[in-house]
Amino acid sequence: MTKSTEPKPKRLDVPVFDLLGKTVETVSLDETLWQPPVNLRLLAQAVRMYRSNQRAGTASTKTRGDVSGGGKKPWKQKHTGRARAGSIRSPLWRHGGVAFGPHPRDFGYHLPKAIRRKALLESLKGKLQDQEVVMLKDLSATEPKTKPFARLANTFGVNRLSVIVMDELSGPLAKSLRNLRYFGLRRTDDLNAFDVLNAQKVVLSKTTFQRLEQRIRAHACQS
Secondary structure: OOOOOOOOOOEEEEEEEOOOOOEEEEEEEEHHHHOOOOOHHHHHHHHHHHHHHHOOOOOOOOOOOOOOOOOOOOOOOOOOOOOOOOOOOOOOOOOOOOOOOOOOOOOOOOOOHHHHHHHHHHHHHHHHHOOOEEEEOOOOOOOOOOHHHOOHHHHOOOOOOEEEEEOOOOOHHHHHHOOOOOEEEEEHHHOOHHHHHHOOOEEEEHHHHHHHHHHHHHHHHHO
């Protein structure tokens, strides 16, 4: 029986912490998936899309037809020595309408699903390479109490908005974490590249990261 000559995939070691910040084990990740350079152009496209979808698009101005008044011609057309004028609400006049001003519109658009999924991978890859992913051994609660997680920010050096990724946003754990300063909660299935890039750190349990990795691999295989 001949041995396989295919090279084994290289592994990337990531520490796993407890709630006190002590390293309890390491997880080996596939370097072929997590180690390549981050595609910044793809991330720029995704961020542009997410920010455009957040725009209210409510800026509005009045045209000459929307401004009240101006129904009467100010003076006759000829023989006054002044320029001809049809309305005191012309854009040329003070208190007149606005020409080519903004009006309510929808700035939103969507990139293909494959691009959005790839952008999520690229954003997580960048966080991993910058050591801004905090993987916890266990993240659970039997009753809604914030006290066991109160020092989470100080333990891992979080001083601005970060995100905690969970499988479900219900139950005692979600109630325990929702009042923490600097942290927002996101479901695993709803996590996107903008959430990851906008966060200082991404905090999640080992099992949640494994589910997230499976989701990314499944989409990668489909594409």
